[in-house]
Amino acid sequence: MKNKQRSWLLLGAFQLLFAVFLPAQTKQKADLIVTGGMLVTMDSPRSIYDDGAVAVTGDTIVAVGPRAEIEARYTASQAIDAKNKLVLPGFINGHTHVPMTLFRGIHDDVTLNDWLYKYIFPAEAKNVTEEFVRWGTRLAAAEQIRSGVTTFADMYYFEDAVAEETKAAGMRGVLGETFIDFPAPDNKTNAAMLAYTEKFLQKWQGDPLIHAAPAPHSIYTCSQKTLQDAATLARKYHAPILIHVAEMKKELDDSLKQNGMSPVQYLEKIGVLGPDVVAAHCIFVDEADRKTLAQRQVGCVHNPSSNMMIASGVAPVPEMRAAGIAIGLGTDGPAGSNNDLDLMEEIDLAAKLAKITRMDPLAINAKAVVEMATIDGAKALHMDKEIGSLEKGKKADLILISLDEPNAVPMYDVYAQLAYALKASDVETVIIGGRIVMRDRKLLTVNEQEAIAKAREYKKKIAASLGMQ
Numbered sequence: 001m002k003n004k005q006r007s008w009l010l011l012g013a014f015q016l017l018f019a020v021f022l023p024a025q026t027k028q029k030a031d032l033i034v035t036g037g038m039l040v041t042m043d044s045p046r047s048i049y050d051d052g053a054v055a056v057t058g059d060t061i062v063a064v065g066p067r068a069e070i071e072a073r074y075t076a077s078q079a080i081d082a083k084n085k086l087v088l089p090g091f092i093n094g095h096t097h098v099p100m101t102l103f104r105g106i107h108d109d110v111t112l113n114d115w116l117y118k119y120i121f122p123a124e125a126k127n128v129t130e131e132f133v134r135w136g137t138r139l140a141a142a143e144q145i146r147s148g149v150t151t152f153a154d155m156y157y158f159e160d161a162v163a164e165e166t167k168a169a170g171m172r173g174v175l176g177e178t179f180i181d182f183p184a185p186d187n188k189t190n191a192a193m194l195a196y197t198e199k200f201l202q203k204w205q206g207d208p209l210i211h212a213a214p215a216p217h218s219i220y221t222c223s224q225k226t227l228q229d230a231a232t233l234a235r236k237y238h239a240p241i242l243i244h245v246a247e248m249k250k251e252l253d254d255s256l257k258q259n260g261m262s263p264v265q266y267l268e269k270i271g272v273l274g275p276d277v278v279a280a281h282c283i284f285v286d287e288a289d290r291k292t293l294a295q296r297q298v299g300c301v302h303n304p305s306s307n308m309m310i311a312s313g314v315a316p317v318p319e320m321r322a323a324g325i326a327i328g329l330g331t332d333g334p335a336g337s338n339n340d341l342d343l344m345e346e347i348d349l350a351a352k353l354a355k356i357t358r359m360d361p362l363a364i365n366a367k368a369v370v371e372m373a374t375i376d377g378a379k380a381l382h383m384d385k386e387i388g389s390l391e392k393g394k395k396a397d398l399i400l401i402s403l404d405e406p407n408a409v410p411m412y413d414v415y416a417q418l419a420y421a422l423k424a425s426d427v428e429t430v431i432i433g434g435r436i437v438m439r440d441r442k443l444l445t446v447n448e449q450e451a452i453a454k455a456r457e458y459k460k461k462i463a464a465s466l467g468m469q
């Protein structure tokens, strides 16, 4: 063979090598690729990829973009085909009390006062134990995952048990131990409450899923000292502070009478407000309050179902958004004030409640309420560096929603479809921190049948404790 011929042959062999083997070798390895769906990223330009893909390594998103581009750059040990599905950042339930699932429907269609004093406080005193809290949280995890919720903020008792169950279910949680000025089911004195919460905060420091927090219940159930103690403890551990704020007219009236100012101004005066506070409800907030909330970078959470069911009022959501306040969505409840944990219902109701209250269909649009359930919810929980959108470097919390349903077609506008047509039952697959917790509607981290059976058992016990049939 002549030299020239040989070198051509060699060159040909090299070209073949490059063409066949090298691209595969230069591809980066990911653990999981979700490919082929319509990606609604909720990043700042609100990018949407009609045929997109997300690559995940460990608990983190490493790439987001058009499918062809991501598939050319990554191989993965596991792939999920998202064709004919929407891929979104997981929904954020910014305010709830998950163990109360076991009190779901205990007594409805009564005033808040009757519900609290005749039913819930006696029921809690007789039934809430650590075991109760564990089963309630497990049931709530199943229900929330089924509606596409990947992160929730909770306020209850025995919150360390809530944290353990949340972690076992693979969910992300901002979990607040309640501070309240009466003997609670877990801590009977303020000193015990402080000691329990400090230990709770220490235990979960640095956990990738659990953010432990103090949760002073409200200005009407906590003294100034209790509120300040909770804030001081939170700030010592760089933890958030969860609190109900301006949630009913009586709270506003009493604050005006007792403190000479609104609940927001009172919390500002005593040094509680700051960029670590998550304030649920914020119904009675005037222009000055809204300015203060924005200046202090307080995150707010709107709970339309709860506000309607208890007839407590309507938060001025469009004005709050205009003031620059980060405002997310919550289910509240799930007992007496909802009674479920379906965040997709809140997306729908947040829009419709604002529209009917103002008799203006333009009051708030579909895109805004989807923002509230995702990126703005993350901002309200002060977690937007970590979650709320599909972006490189953020936690891999993503959900797949089926578009192969009668109520899902045709689709002209994806935000309108999400807000007004799609349902929790259309959520098929849920991934939290790179771990698949629901695949094709089958829960993988919670024994749902066991939790359902236990809830039925608890119903008998609770009803008997209250002399109900």
Ligand SMILES: [Zn+2]
Pocket (backbone or CB within 6 Å): 095, 096, 097, 244, 280, 332, 333
């Ligand atoms: Zn609440």
